[in-house]
Amino acid sequence: MYTELSSPTDLTPENPLWVGAWWIGFLGAGAAAFLISFPILGYPQQLPGSQRYVVMRVSEAHQVKDDSHKPGPDFGKTIKDLPKSVLMLLKNPTFIFLCLAGATEATLITGVSTFGPKFLESQFSLSASEAATLFGYLVVPAGGGGTFLGGFIVNKLKLHCSGVIRFCVLCSLLSLISIFIFLISCPNMPMAGVTAPYINSVLWENSLNLSAACNVDCGCVQDHYSPVCGADGIMYYSPCYAGCSGTYTEHDNGKKVYQNCSCIASNMSMDGELAVSGKCSSSCQKMSLVLAFTFTVILFTFLCSIPALTATLRCVSDSQRSFALGIQWILVRTLGGIPGPIAFGSMIDISCLLWQNQSGQKGSCYMYQNSAMSSYMLIAGLVYKLLGLVFFLLALLLYKPPPVSPASSVDKASGGHSVKGSQGETLMSSLSNPS
Incomplete structure (x- = not known):
């Protein structure tokens, strides 16, 4: 969807000028996080029975x-x-x-x-x-x-x-x-004037030069970037730089097809001098x-x-x-x-x-x-x-674990953890006998 839902536009997602409705994702994620916070608030500060595991856990602090x-x-x-x-x-x-x-x-x-x-x-x-x-x-x-x-x-x-x-x-x-x-x-896909020369171009120094004899009279400007794929398999900066006339027809998939493109090499087929909006498909x-x-x-x-x-x-x-x-x-x-x-x-x-x-x-x-x-x-x-x-x-x-006591080693062998010190014994006793 376009970034402004109420504004109609003739741009398509394939157009480099297209701006999607990026803000909808933030609204959805924010609303979901807000709703999830309510059940999280229902949890107590400590889950029932957690103190027993706190006492049994052996510290691994450095x-x-x-x-x-x-x-x-x-x-x-x-x-x-x-x-x-x-x-x-x-x-x-x-x-x-x-x-x-x-x-x-x-x-x-x-x-x-x-x-x-x-x-x-x-x-x-x-x-x-x-x-x-x-x-x-x-x-x-x-x-x-x-x-x-x-x-x-x-x-x-x-x-x-x-x-x-x-x-x-x-x-x-x-x-x-x-x-x-x-x-x-x-x-790279060949682009005329960027990575490939224009057809019948006399000079080509492998440098950026979008102008050629076939589009010199078109008055093209670089402010509007709208790549098209020519029938010759070469991309062009815009229909204007491909030397296309202003008339076009709608293709079956909704893409614009530009006609009478003077920079595109003519061939014997009916697709000669045509250009389709968008980038050329890669064969990679x-x-x-x-x-x-x-x-x-x-x-x-x-x-x-x-x-x-x-x-x-x-x-x-x-x-x-x-x-x-x-x-x-x-x-x-x-x-x-x-x-x-x-x-x-x-x-x-x-x-x-x-x-x-x-x-x-x-x-x-x-x-x-x-x-x-x-x-x-x-x-x-x-x-x-x-x-x-x-x-x-x-x-x-560099990690230095705490020393392992004999009692904890025996308890570890039995599948559990030992409780060290009189404080742990007192707390375990109170947990097992609340009265």
């Missing part, structure tokens, strides 16, 4: 050498504990590197989600709507399935903190291998391979999201869990989510061949060099995936 920074039972309940709490988190290298790993993963996720449709659109000569829809078919099952499967695996295997981080290392390694799919690229047969490996990259990236969150909760003390999550999300958004699209966009813009001209200023990019675009996507993906892998490895190597 051990700090300085005992003066160990939190007490009332730690974190006042604002005075804020500086000390921050200092404790800064002295936890596992937490710090898990935050940095989350930031690099967020950079990759936001960058690829923003420019992934643009990559598919350029490589396979798709319309913006087709590329966005196709990319959505990848992200929803891969992202949602990976998130669910990651939590299921950790719960099924009953992994401890170090085991969870090892699982994140494995997922990062597999997604790093899959990122090499960006080595594949499809050749690599789409299935690219989609399969892109699905793999997204799957393994989201597969470690819940395990990484689980490792963060376990490597800090119970009294710091909420505060640690808040600090982590600030770092992830600041270092990853916000600069991700900026970093990817800056790299991809280098491969642009044809810029929008807005009163002498650069606007959007109309056409990319496919091979260069793939190379820059590969470089960006490798950099952030390698950083994420290194951060997960450092979090694993």
Whole structure:
């Protein structure tokens, strides 16, 4: 649907000037989140029986050498504990590197989600709507399935903190291998004056020159970009730059067919000197391979999201869990989510061949060099995936679990966890005998 529902327009989703109703998705998601909040408000602060599991759980918090920074039972309940709490988190290298790993993963996720449709659109000569829809078919099952499967695996295997981080290392390694799919690229569709010469053109220096003898009298301007596919298999910047007259007929699929195009080579068939609105279809047969490996990259990236969150909760003390999550999300958004699209966009813009001209200023990019675009996507993906892998490895190597007592070892062998100290025994006794 067009962005303004009440405004009629003759544009189609294949037209580069088309703007979809992007705001409807935000309204729907906001309304759904608002409705879901009501049943969530119905939950108590603690679920019935949860105290028993809190007592039985053995702490896996990273051990700090300085005992003066160990939190007490009332730690974190006042604002005075804020500086000390921050200092404790800064002295936890596992937490710090898990935050940095989350930031690099967020950079990759936001960058690829923003420019992934643009990559598919350029490589396979798709319309913006087709590329966005196709990319959505990848992200929803891969992202949602990976998130669910990651939590299921950790719960099924009953992994401890170090085991969870090892699982994140494995997922990062597999997604790093899959990122090499960006080595594949499809050749650019020929566009007259950009990547291919005009027919019967005398001079061609492989540089941008949209004007030719066949359209010099048409008075064309670059402000209106509306690509058409000629019967000769070459794209043109607009019907005007293809030398077409103003008359057209409607095609069966709703696309405009322009006639009497002087820049298109005439042939013996009836389709000579005709141009159809939209880009020419790509003959590249690599789409299935690219989609399969892109699905793999997204799957393994989201597969470690819940395990990484689980490792963060376990490597800090119970009294710091909420505060640690808040600090982590600030770092992830600041270092990853916000600069991700900026970093990817800056790299991809280098491969642009044809810029929008807005009163002498650069606007959007109309056409990319496919091979260069793939190379820059590969470089960006490798950099952030390698950083994420290194951060997960450092979090694993620097993690110091608490010492295992003989009692907990015996209880672990029997399938449970021991309760340490007289406080735990008293609480367990009160739980089993409320009177």
